[in-house]
Amino acid sequence: MALPPNFLEELRARTPLPALIGRKTRVTKSGRQWKACCPFHGEKTPSFYIYDDHYHCFGCGAHGDAIAFVMQAEGASFPEAVERLAGEAGMEVPKATPEQARREARARDLHAVLEAAAEAFQRRLRLPEGRAGLDYLLRRGLSEETIRAFGLGWSGGGRGALAADLKPLGIEPRQLVEAGLMRGGEEGEPLTDLFFNRVMFPIRDRRGRMVSFGGRILGDGQPKYVNGPETSLFSKRRNLYGIDIARDAAFRNQPVVVAEGYMDVIALHQAGFPGAVAPLGTALTEEQLEELWRMTPSPVLCFDGDAAGTRAAARAAELALPLLSTERSLAFVTLPAGEDPDSITRKGGTNAFRALLEGRKPLSDVLYDMLAAQSPGTAPEARATLRHKLVAAAEAIPDKILGAEYRRLLLDRFFESGRRPAPQRFQPAARGEWRKGGRPAPPPLNLPRPEIDALHTQSERARCLLALTLAHPWLLPEVEEALLQLDLPEDGEAAQLRQGILAWHGVAEQLDPGALQAQLQSTTPEALAWALQCPGLRRLLSPEAQPQAVAKAWWHFFGFLRGQAALLEDRRAAEMAFATSGDAAAQRRLIRLTEALMAQQRGEMEDEEGESGAAH
Template sequence: MALPPNFLDELRARTPLPALIGRKTKVTRSGRQWKACCPFHGEKTPSFYIYDDHFHCFGCGAHGDAIAFVMQAEGASFPEAVERLANEAGLDVPKATPQQAKREAEQRDLHAVLEAAAEAFQRRLRLPEGRAGLDYLLKRGLSEDTIRRFGLGWSGGGRGALAADLKPLGIETRQLVEAGLMREGEGDSPPADLFFNRVMFPIRDRRGRLVSFGGRVLGDGQPKYVNGPETPLFSKRRNLYGIDLARDAAFKQKARVVVAEGYMDVIALHQAGFGGAVAPLGTALTEEQLTELWRMVPEPVLCFDGDGAGTRAAARSAELALPLISTERMLAFVALPAGEDPDSLVKKGGPGAFQALLDSAKPLSGVLFDMLAARHPGATPEARAALKHALEDASAQIADKALGAEYRRLLIDRFYESGRRPREQRAFVPNQGGAWKKGGRAGPPALNLPAPGIDNTQAARERARCLLAITLGHPWLLPEVEEALHQLELPPDSEEAALCAGILGWFSQSETLEAAALQAYLADTAPGPLGWALAPGGAGTRLGAPDAQPAEVSRAWWHFFGFLRGEDALREDFEAAQRDWIAANDAPSQNRMLRLMEALMAQRRGDMDDDDAEPAGAL
């Protein structure tokens, strides 16, 4: 007995390929895929690549899924490989029963019925009765090649026309009802066609099998679009229009996967070169559809109209995705210009217009903030507090706790940024006498007082004192910042250099990370520098205190580190941390990379100018 396709799909989904293949050969991450030396032929340079649902060796051509790997690597038969993987995945292999055999035969029959119907619809499109449908497609800008590629057709206008077309093939009305092409009549009425006088769009699953149809009526008839009903082959929640073509483009051409809203948008985008376009089937995006998207790429792009309905759809998708996202399951969003859809945009501006939108896609975090800010407008304390609570609650929905913490930090940072008062814009213009005045009014006469000089050496000492005082109060930071401390260039024989060396020496031998233990050690080994760092009015009064918020402490530490390193050194630090994170792929290296990135971006924005820095006494 052939096993049910849905069982095999579930088995493949529950079997992580990198872990399975890692039993036979060492695998390492390469971008969003994995690579290894091929276990089937001797090689020293990896040419064996592992994707979400298949592997491929560019050396010997070995190719397949999890089941094929077990068969090739262990010499197992297909049933043996399925049995082994099912046991590991906690699945029961379906047993052969007469009922199951009958269901499989019926499903094969339904696929054949749908393929026969597709051929009939395509023939009708070229007949005189389908001329209106063909004209509609051509006027929408579709080429003959695109029409054939997507298998577009015409349903015909007469009731019972499809049944009459397929009767010579031995296809019964009962089968048409089961395939979702006709519906049962009410009472004594015979079954009726579901589609008539409509342009027909075949719907295929991810493996390219025909599972249903959608139909568009011409003119002002309602409903404009009709999708086939739920059948043994078709589930609206699980399928995406165009997924078979998009899956192929994503893997073979590295195409970006884009979720549009309708059939014609998908077809127009494919014709314009965007082979990763798909669309839901008359419903809002579902969890099952998101899972299908992530099986193709780690960051699909959701494309919505720029009107109110599109904004609401984007909000629903963002809320749906939050509990599901991870570092390898992300989302990006594109909002179309008002009054445009992908089809019209490509016609007016060409592929470049849509590509520009994709290049400026917003990440989920940005869409989430905008969505919640729109729900909690206003600048009153109550409105601001409600927004902050909403941002924190949204971050808490993310199952990946490390990622949720980063979302919370980013969203709250933006929350505080949005509440800051804009700086006064000062414009100075010369008056008639050649003197300068502000805002069009003459200012007071210049006093010509000498500007106070800035002692750069003293400023650097104060920054170092801030950073070291924070470290003294929170030595739990040391696993994250140890390497950064080693990189600081402090004046030799200075108090800050001695204190930094003392902290690193304690950390290298300490078994705990307690502030009291660190300060007791330094009181014996470096009492002078310790007293300097913790002197009243220094940096030890707020962020060095035990009750300071950890996120604020970490951010302040890297803020002062950025002061001391400078932009060129920060850029080198960030690039090195990025390489370390790619190699290690762990939370500490990721956090260090993110903090260095923040410091570098702040340096480039000018946020680290002395005018903006907190004075040491404010801590």
Template sequence: MSLPPNFLEELRLRTPLAALIGRSTKLTRAGRQWKGCCPFHGEKSPSFYVYDDHYHCFGCGAHGDAIAFVMQNQGATFPEAVERLAAEAGLEVPKATPQQARREAKARDLHGVLQAAAEAFQRRLRLPEGRPALDYLLRRGLSEETIRKFGLGWSGGGRGALAADLKGQGIEIRQLCEAGLMREGEGDQPPADLFFNRVMFPIRDRRGRIISFGGRILGDGQPKYVNGPETELFSKRRSLYGLDLAREAAFKGAPVVVAEGYMDVIALHQAGFGAAVAPLGTALTEDQLAELWRLTPEPLLCFDGDAAGMRAAARTAELALALLSPERRLGFVTLPKGDDPDTLIKGGGPRAFQAVLDAAQPLSGVLYDMVASRFPGATPESRAALRHALEEAAGKISDKFLAGEYRRALLDRFFASTRRPAPQPWTGGGRGERGGRGRTPIPAFTPPRPSIDPDQVRGEQARCLLAITAAHPWLLAEIEEALGQLDLPAGLPDRLRQCLLAWHAEAPALEAAALSDHLRKTEPEGWEWLRRFPRMLPAAVAPDALPKLVAEQWWYFFGRFRGEAALLAERQEAERDFAASGDPAAQTRLIRLNELLAAQRRGEIEEEAFGDAAGDPH
């Protein structure tokens, strides 16, 4: 007996095809796809392409999905291939049972019922009773071709119309209820139509099979739009309107646009934006976001410019944060106030909508405004709450390196937006006291500034650099040579450096707790010096600091010691080392030096580097 289609679909979705095929042949990025030499026939130039849900060789014609690849590549039978992939995906293969056979037959039966209903709705649209619905669609600017492409129809104005239409095909009321087209009556009441006096919109799955319908009432009745109920085929939180058509357009490079409703999607397709989809009357769900990311790495979410649109955007952003990765991004499109995609295209044509797409911003660019809108005002309490909320938002991202980049971007903007302008000396504006004229202006009072002690500054820089090293000894594998060559101040800084390097040479594991014990015993004075004034230490000293932040701040202080001339010389040496050895450590060192030089030339100042490492950093 065949396996359930839903199980096989879930298995394919849980099996990243590029990762699976990459075990057998080297793949490289080619735009949004991957390419490599075909594993099924010998070739010198790549003609084998891997897409999200299938592969194709333009040389030998090999084609298929994840299951087909395991069968072709490993000589497995279909059941064996499914068993292997299911084990890797953490799925249990359903056992063949009579009940399962009945469910499969029922699913095929329901698809047939829904297809027959769609054809009946389309016929009724062309009958005299459907003329008001057809006129409505034509007034909305839809062409006859678009109406046919989306399979739009008319439900009929009387109850029982669909059952009467399909009775001649042997379709029973029980089947219409199971398909979500009718509902069982309460008590002694007969079953009732779910859709009547409505323009009908077929909802299809990613393979183009009808799984439910949506309907729009003509006139002023409520609700204006309704969707079919949850059935064995239809789950609202998993489905997207227009998905089957969007897959093909996205494959050809069209931007994936998420609009609000049926008519927006249809208007966008008709205007040339063929990868438009919409959720079904609810906010986007995790399942729908995952489906969008299967189409493109960065879908564009289209929201109205009013308060409701901003709230919807904020909800989606909050949901998406935990799911983001370097390969899973989001773009945000804000429409002019009072417009939706349909009205914008009617007023300005496709160019008007393309203009708002061109102005789309990534989530990283709009997240700050979304969070800041919850904390108006410039009081210390508001600023503290805002900063806490920004860090909390970045912390929701599960990819630690991406979370670090978001944190940096958000706090950079926080400091820039809350930085107070330098006060201007008061000159009196040409008036003396009490508004009199001709008086000598009161000179601005400028308090004397204490002189800066260069030795004290270098000592504090050394303390920061050594404190980061002591808190994260895993760094020593990367920075041992650089630390040994630094011209640190004599005394405690130099003694601590020697102690760290000696410990690294003998330590069985680079653990912070073991290093702390070693420093307490061998260099207690230096240990206390590192712990002094913890609020003045950089954020990288915190035990839970992200590795990227730790490395960046360590090299930042390293760069402060060396200066540009010394860094240039060191970069030349690093380039020679990497060219000679190709060693990953030499490459990392070269990358860090290039980043340091670029940052120094831009004049970057890491304002957030201090004051975050509360308490005992070790």
């Protein structure tokens, strides 16, 4: 029996995770979280982190909530784990009613029908009749592994083919109608398949249960894509394609990316972005935003750079405003004209799309651009209209403090756009014009400007941050959590160093730079040498460097690596932590994050001693 969601939420809230997990392994405080040696695999260095409502092991990947922990640690079934935790929390598990039992049995039957249909579609894809569908998927760059992982299939061309396939399993046509796979005939006409001659995309809910299908026709037929109808299991407004996989990715701090369609999601997964999801044939809805925010505080919405993409971004921004809070925001990526995530990853690979994600815009920027486009021009009437719209947008945010911040940010940009450029004091003479003294002005220099390599810049910033950590490991108690949040290439020197530094910190008795570097020299000598060659930070890497200057520089580099949207979320979390605890460590983290955010918004990087940052 499925238990009421409210009951399960209260049960989780009444079960403190550190105390529960502390029965199996020793837990210690680490910033706002707790850490421990993982109880599910042997390790000497803690990589098991415990948060407010879930745990995650960065070693073996184990994660879940209080119920999942009891199931994993003691081999209990879900009902057994719930019964035990409810007893400890003083709660009574709700009893089943006959009506509820019938509803759940019917839902289980429909899930099973859909699973059987998915298997039938997958078999047909490998038959001669499905060859066109398989060839289409392979031409789109999908690997055999990806095709199997997403359960892609072929519906077949014969009417009634699916009913014939599933009849030996005891599945009746009325069940196929109820599951959204067949359409009921009118006035005695026979039932017909909803999908035929289409590539099939299984749709699952957030718990991984099959709820419907989408189908794509090959060739020029219309409609190109068809989704299953609304059923007792499936709602287009509430579901997101790929959400079952994206939930797991979000637990592992992967970005949650909203693309446009099935193939975009699958291509992004194959390119290394498992947090990709897509709406199901509709514009993004309020219910889908709620699902996204359950996974991450700042999902990234990808839209095409054409007029339709601009309208979609505007609708999403307007929809989100009344739902925003300090723990809920959005970021936006505008794709190049004529491109989509599928084409970008096929042409440029993982790095091409990652560069777009790193350049994502916060909601405030998109909101201003959208409203400014609606009221173009510099006439007083147009400017007044735009100002009214900006104020109204900020007032639509229910959190008054957050709304005031949006109002300040939007109006700052509004007033900046209305300022006249400062006049030049000295106008350069035109080419060939004679100056006093009888000499002509020199010709202007048109020197080429070198292109900025974004990936190289990020790599240099990571090198500077890690060099500071190596030279001053006394930073680690303050920055360990922040260091763990950074998205670093898994196969690069930066990620190797981070793993080695955090492993050493877990067992080190003294935070001595010599001991840390000696340990890394024995494990990752090439990565250590790479970090120690960091240019431009000689004074800050010295043992005599001022601790305040070192810490400020560390957080500045962290800000540029983390990105503005994520940094805003970090600061909001720090504000809440300081408001809750009021301790000095929380206040210090809030100050550091604020300074880093301000430096990034200025687009500059300076240390206390006048050295220019090496990673601009």
